[in-house]
Amino acid sequence: MKELSVTGESPDESKQVQSSTGPTQAPPETEEASEVKAPSETEEPTRPKAPQAPEAPSAPKAKAKAGAGASPAWAASPRPSTADDARADDGIPADPRRSLSAGTTGRKPASDGAKAPAESESRQTPRWAAGGTDSAAEATAVLPALGAAADAGADTARTPSTAERHPAPATAPSGDGPRPAARKPDRQAAVKPAQAPTPARETAPVPPVAPPRPPAAGSSGPKAAERPTAVPRPAITARPGTAPGTQPGAGQPEQRPGPPIDLLAQLTNTPAPPQTPMRSAARRFKIWGPVAGVLAVGVVTAQMVRPLPQPTLALEGSASYTFQGGFSVPWPDHGQSAAKVVGAGSLGTSGEQKPVPTASVAKVMTAYVILKGHPLKKGESGEQITLDAQAEADSAKKDESRVPLKAGQRFTQEQMLQMLMIPSGNNVARQLARWDAGSEDAFAEKMNKVARELGMKDTVYTDPSGFLESTRSTAADQLKLAEAVMQNDVFRQVVRMPSATIPGLEKPIYNNNALLTTQPGTAGIKTGSTTPAGGALMWAAYRTVDGKDQLILGVTMDQRSPGGDSNAHLKRALDNTQKVIAGIRDGLVSATVVKKGQVVGYVDDGLDGRTPLVATADLKSAGWPGLKPTFTLADGGRAVPHEAKAGTEVGVLTVGDGPGAAKVPVALQKDLSEPGFGSKLVRLG
Secondary structure, eight states: OOOOOOTTOOHHHHHHHHHHHOTTTOOOOSHHHHTOOOOOSSSOOOOOOOOOOOOOOOOOTHHHHSOTTOOOHHHHSOOOOOHHHHHHHTTOOOOHHHHHHHOSOOOOOTTOOSSHHHHHHHOOOOTTTTTOHHHHHHHHHHHHHHHHHHHHGGGGOOOOOHHHHSOOOOOOOOTTOOOOOOOOOOTTTTSOOOOOOOOOOOOOOOOOOOOOOOOOTTOOOOOGGGSOOOOOOOOOOOOTTOOOSSOOOTTSOOOOOOOHHHHHHHHHTOOOOOOOHHHHHHHHHHHHHHHHHHHHHHHHHHHHHSOOOOOEEEEOTTOOOOOOSOOOOOOOSSSEEEEEETTTEEEEEESOOOOEEOGGGGHHHHHHHHHHHSOOOTTOOOOEEEOOHHHHHHTTOTTSOOOOOOTTOEEEHHHHHHHHHSSOOHHHHHHHHHHHHSSHHHHHHHHHHHHHHTTOTTOBOSSSSSOSTTOEEOHHHHHHHHHHHTTOHHHHHHHTOSEEOOTTSSSOEEOSOTHHHHSTTEEEEEEEEETTTEEEEEEEEEEEETTEEEEEEEEEEEEOOTTOOHHHHHHHHHHHHHHHHHHHHHHOEEEEEEOTTOEEEEEEOSSSOEEEEEESSOEEEEEOTTOOOOEEEEOTTSOOOSSBOTTOEEEEEEESSSTTOEEEEEEESSOBOOOOHHHHHHOOO
């Protein structure tokens, strides 16, 4: 309803009043001012826009219309009576913002002339309205405080009703009576809609702006240059603990939660204690202490339940022995030789160990390959072998050792081995090669393969008989072959035979190794002689020591006679070998190398725990003066226990090497126990 219309009032002057008190605090004096709405209960709150400075008012139109004595419209409008009038009557200063709306001159209403003087006297004009500099500064200080109070009330703001948003204008009084007091606006109605809390951010302080002086009587209003600008309201910082009303949106930074101790301080309304090195260390201990405890328990448990390492046996430094006295082998003065006592140790070598032609000694490898491919047990004859035409043709060669054979004859495997080793038939060696591998070259490849398996690094076989000069080896390599082949019972039986009678042959066959009949204890093995190779002999002999036969093996090669005859070379090899066999047999003795109860080793539990081991009996071994036999401790095929009583046999001590080595059981000197808690805990492997 537009009933109030004051002559000479300009809309710009009404806007001036609003600018002086802030856009949300101006009293609804005109219809334009009363149209400022607050959000209703049904309207959806929208995101408030940033406050903008009010537009500068334009030049007042009343300056052109009104005369020199005309009063401004805001001074002529009646002022409704409010409770502030009573405070003004009692000497309490009125709200400066309401003074801005009501004007600086108090006039009594026309209807109440009796009280007009009293009100005129009691109403005081604010000091800033009087135009003083101090008054302007005081008013400037009051405005931010009032704005902050209004913001504080925004937390409990309510939606104003229709009557509050559009109050009915009062009837303009006639005459020059005083303007009614401006109605105090509802503070809650002026509050803006609830906003989402903004992040706590301090803004730069805004310099205070002095409110403008009210226009003097007779003037239509301040000039455009003198009109006040809007006073920026202080920024409102987010208060801890205030729940946000809306989610962060565009232009509003996302709030991240602070450290746990700061959140706890907000909940308890207690400030977080200052951080010190001691508090930081204590907090780390509280956080990581339980974690470290759990890890420690896990590590301890894992160490306790882990499988224990398998105990092993190890030799003690006291497990050694040296045979007393002096001894030397009567080696040949030329060529090369090697010898050993199987089970006791090596007697050494003589001469340069370089590959030389082997002559018929190569037939030992031929017999070994045949027995590996077609094994025979003691008393067995083996397969039947049919001779071919090549075997018959080779038997006619006058420059080779041979056995008279005819194509189509059938002999057993044992008989063929006898004809191979006793009279050293080259034609028999070639026939066995073709029977086993299909050809002599293929069989030679098999011979070389076995040689590599035995560790014969300086040996090359190019034919099964050794007649070719390209078949070469050393005495040390042939000694390895002798030890391997003499483990076969059928082979040992054949090579010890001075002669043999084989059905199908015209006459008996005789062994070329004369030592079998002239040297006691000789047991073969194979002779060989050619012009390129000279005389050679792989030999075996026995010596009984403390009721046990000791096998002595040796090889003599590259033995030459001044005459240059192959038979003379062989005789020289036999003579020199006889001296070697006799000297070794005479030098063999027996000695107690280990005594009962002697600590020879210990059980290692794998965690630095050691339990001593002792020999269960005296141990004697054959040897020769100056020999230091090899000591070996093994479990004897049984796993070493983690726990056992004292006296339990847990291994075997071996003195020497090979099949004939001396052996004695070993037992625990004291109880064997599992590793303790500390050993289990600190183990790494």
